[in-house]
Amino acid sequence: MYSKEITDLLRKNISLLSDKDSSKYPYIPQQDSQLPRLNSLRRIIELVKAIVFPGYFGDGSYCSNMQEYFIGVRVEELYGLLCEEIGFGLQSFAKDEVPDVRHQSEVIAMKFIDALPEVKRVACTDVKAVYDGDPAARTYEEVIFCYPAIIALLHYRIAHLLLVLGVPVIPRIITELAHSRTGIDIHPGAQIGEYFSIDHGTGVVIGETCIIGNHVRLYQGVTLGSKSFKFDENGNPLNIPRHPILEDNVTVYSNSSILGRITIGHDSVIGGNIWQTQSLPPYSQVQQGRAVSMILTDGAGI
Numbered sequence: 001m002y003s004k005e006i007t008d009l010l011r012k013n014i015s016l017l018s019d020k021d022s023s024k025y026p027y028i029p030q031q032d033s034q035l036p037r038l039n040s041l042r043r044i045i046e047l048v049k050a051i052v053f054p055g056y057f058g059d060g061s062y063c064s065n066m067q068e069y070f071i072g073v074r075v076e077e078l079y080g081l082l083c084e085e086i087g088f089g090l091q092s093f094a095k096d097e098v099p100d101v102r103h104q105s106e107v108i109a110m111k112f113i114d115a116l117p118e119v120k121r122v123a124c125t126d127v128k129a130v131y132d133g134d135p136a137a138r139t140y141e142e143v144i145f146c147y148p149a150i151i152a153l154l155h156y157r158i159a160h161l162l163l164v165l166g167v168p169v170i171p172r173i174i175t176e177l178a179h180s181r182t183g184i185d186i187h188p189g190a191q192i193g194e195y196f197s198i199d200h201g202t203g204v205v206i207g208e209t210c211i212i213g214n215h216v217r218l219y220q221g222v223t224l225g226s227k228s229f230k231f232d233e234n235g236n237p238l239n240i241p242r243h244p245i246l247e248d249n250v251t252v253y254s255n256s257s258i259l260g261r262i263t264i265g266h267d268s269v270i271g272g273n274i275w276q277t278q279s280l281p282p283y284s285q286v287q288q289g290r291a292v293s294m295i296l297t298d299g300a301g302i
Contacts, residue, residue, distance in 0.1 A: 033091045036170050040085050045174060047078040048158055052120045056144050075113060082109035086167050093168035108165045119157050122194055126153045129197035133217055148182035149198035159188035192216075193248070200254075207243035213266065216246050219254040227260035227277055247282070 050058035087105035155178035265282035
């Protein structure tokens with residue numbers, strides 16, 4: 001049994017914590033609307049993974065002779081969850097009022113389902129790129145099960161599709177779920193081609209307006225970022241193209257930073273620990289200067 005002193009203290013702080021004053025707490029929803037649910041978004045991701053790579057993900061209830069049935073069950077569940085979560089996202093975060101949220105969410109969910117075969121095709125090119133680029137990978141199965149790049153890229157491809165279809169906020173949540181799990185930070189707005197691979201992956205950052213061609217390979221610690229921001233008359237940063245463009249067949253080795261709206265021409269190689277802020281023509285190679293090696297004896301120094 002609470003004493004009056006404890007009861008009063010609890011009531012006071014509950015009242016303070018329940019304050020919805022938008023001037024003090026602008027992030028608290030002012031309307032009665034359901035926000036997207038993290039558990040449902042995680043389930044959507046797991047369903048897509050089980051559909052794209054049947055047998056690898058899911059609850060283990062899989063038989064190759066019944067593949068169509070198992071995929072059908074998951075697609076049906078996926079459609080229902082997409083309709084709900086997209087609706088919550090549109091209701092809570094759309095810039096303009098959506099006149100018929102339910103209908104719009106159903107249309108977007110159908111377009112998403114219709115694009116899944118293409119998501120699967122491109123995801124398989126990523127698997128092949130990772131496998132072909134790493135002699136430590138013994139099988140495609142090992143790549144799908146074990147390599148963080150595949151998880152991060154599949155999250156990205158799901159999120160990018162939803163972003164293109166006009167879904168707010170949810171795409172960013174999906175890529176951040178992969179970021180926290182893999183250490184690979186890919187903004188859903190980036191445009192990434194086929195046969196994309198990331199080796200090891202930890203610390204990779206790919207900014208919102210990046211454009212990446214086909215057969216591009218990154219190593220751990222690579223940043224494809226912006227060099228500076230431009231601001232409007234009110235001091236707010238402008239969301240304009242500010243990240244690099246990597247053309248086809250570019251390789252960027254570990255811990256290099258490529259910054260600004262520059263273009264790295266096709267078939268170029270950026271060595272490790274490079275700071276690149278200027279565009280490069282095709283077939284470029286950028287490397288650090290070689291370290292000087294010498295043997296010092298009898299107390300001699302540099």
